[in-house]
Amino acid sequence: EAQVTQNPRYLITVTGKKLTVTCSQNMNHEYMSWYRQDPGLGLRQIYYSMNVEVTDKGDVPEGYKVSRKEKRNFPLILESPSPNQTSLYFCASSLGGPNNEQFFGPGTRLTVL
Amino acid sequence: DAKTTQPPSMDCAEGRAANLPCNHSTISGNEYVYWYRQIHSQGPQYIIHGLKNNETNEMASLIITEDRKSSTLILPHATLRDTAVYYCIVRVWSFNKFYFGSGTKLNVKP
Numbered sequence: 001e002a003q004v005t006q007n008p009r010y011l012i013t014v015t016g017k018k019l020t021v022t023c024s025q026n027m028n029h030e031y032m033s034w035y036r037q038d039p040g041l042g043l044r045q046i047y048y049s050m051n052v053e054v055t056d057k058g059d060v061p062e063g064y065k066v067s068r069k070e071k072r073n074f075p076l077i078l079e080s081p082s083p084n085q086t087s088l089y090f091c092a093s094s095l096g097g098p099n100n101e102q103f104f105g106p107g108t109r110l111t112v113l
Numbered sequence: 114d115a116k117t118t119q120p121p122s123m124d125c126a127e128g129r130a131a132n133l134p135c136n137h138s139t140i141s142g143n144e145y146v147y148w149y150r151q152i153h154s155q156g157p158q159y160i161i162h163g164l165k166n167n168e169t170n171e172m173a174s175l176i177i178t179e180d181r182k183s184s185t186l187i188l189p190h191a192t193l194r195d196t197a198v199y200y201c202i203v204r205v206w207s208f209n210k211f212y213f214g215s216g217t218k219l220n221v222k223p
Contacts (some may be wrong), residue, residue: 004156006137033211044202058210090156098145098204099164101125102211104156 002027004105006091012111013081021076021108023091029094029103032074033058034066035039036087043090049074050096081112115203122218125195131188133217138182145204146177148186150197151216157200160186175185191221 004025013019033048035058045058049068061089063085065077074093078085088109094101118136120165137146140188147162161175163184168175174187188195200216 035213037154040215043211045210048210059212080187088154098143099162101147101159101162102157103159106156107117107154109154111140 002103003013004091004093004103006089006105006108008108009106010109012113015082016080019078019081019110021078021091021110022076022087023076023105024072025074025091025103026072027093027095027103028071029093029095030071031094031102032068032110033092033094033102034064034074034076034110035090037058037083037090039085046076046089081110083112085113086110117203117214119199119201119214119217121215122220124186124220124222125191127193127221127223128190128205131186131191131195131219133183133186133188133199133201133219134183136183137201137203138168140181140203142181146175146181146184146203147202148173148175149200149202149213150195151200152197157213162198169189179211191219193221193223197218 007022030051035043035045037043044060045064049055091105094100094102118124148160149157163175198216200213214219
């Protein structure tokens with residue numbers, strides 16, 4: 001089944017403890033992206049990647065890192081999480097280009113205490 | 114990217130057509146209009162997209178005005194399971210950022 005998977009689905013952590021949220025897709029998509037969703041602010045793009053070893057900032061990249069060493073994986077790294085990074089996170093992938101839809105993962109709900 | 118404007122909420126009776134409007138008055142010629150929906154806090158689900166022409170698939174129809182400054186998503190026979198937040202997005206072909214906006218909360222009522 002074609003899908004985007006994220007792990008973990010739920011995570012409670014403390015300020016400053018490094019964490020990684022994994023994202024994997026099995027559709028051979030070039031394009032991958034991370035979003036965060038907060039009440040009243042909608043979905044905002046954090047980082048995106050056009051292909052392996054190619055990443056770029058979205059609208060809210062501060063406090064996050066990403067890497068794209070393999071086509072299928074696009075992990076989101078929080079080196080020193082803070083409470084303002086408490087949010088619902090979504091990973092998405094696409095074939096790229098303007099005429100292809102994004103497929104979204106199920107989401108990761110992160111709470112930073 | 115062109116920004117979009119949608120009404121915050123709409124109601125629709127079950128079995129009737131739901132017509133969700135979107136204004137994108139600053140859209141450029143190479144920007145596609147995409148529609149997604151999100152049920153509760155699940156991952157957004159793709160519905161349909163188009164550039165200039167009207168489009169139809171098994172889920173919905175997309176009507177884009179001739180000047181491309183607005184569009185309407187039509188769910189022909191809304192069911193209770195169509196209750197969700199619907200997002201209208203415009204996407205530039207050479208630019209891979211996406212702006213989801215606040216969306217329209219569609220409430221389908223029995």
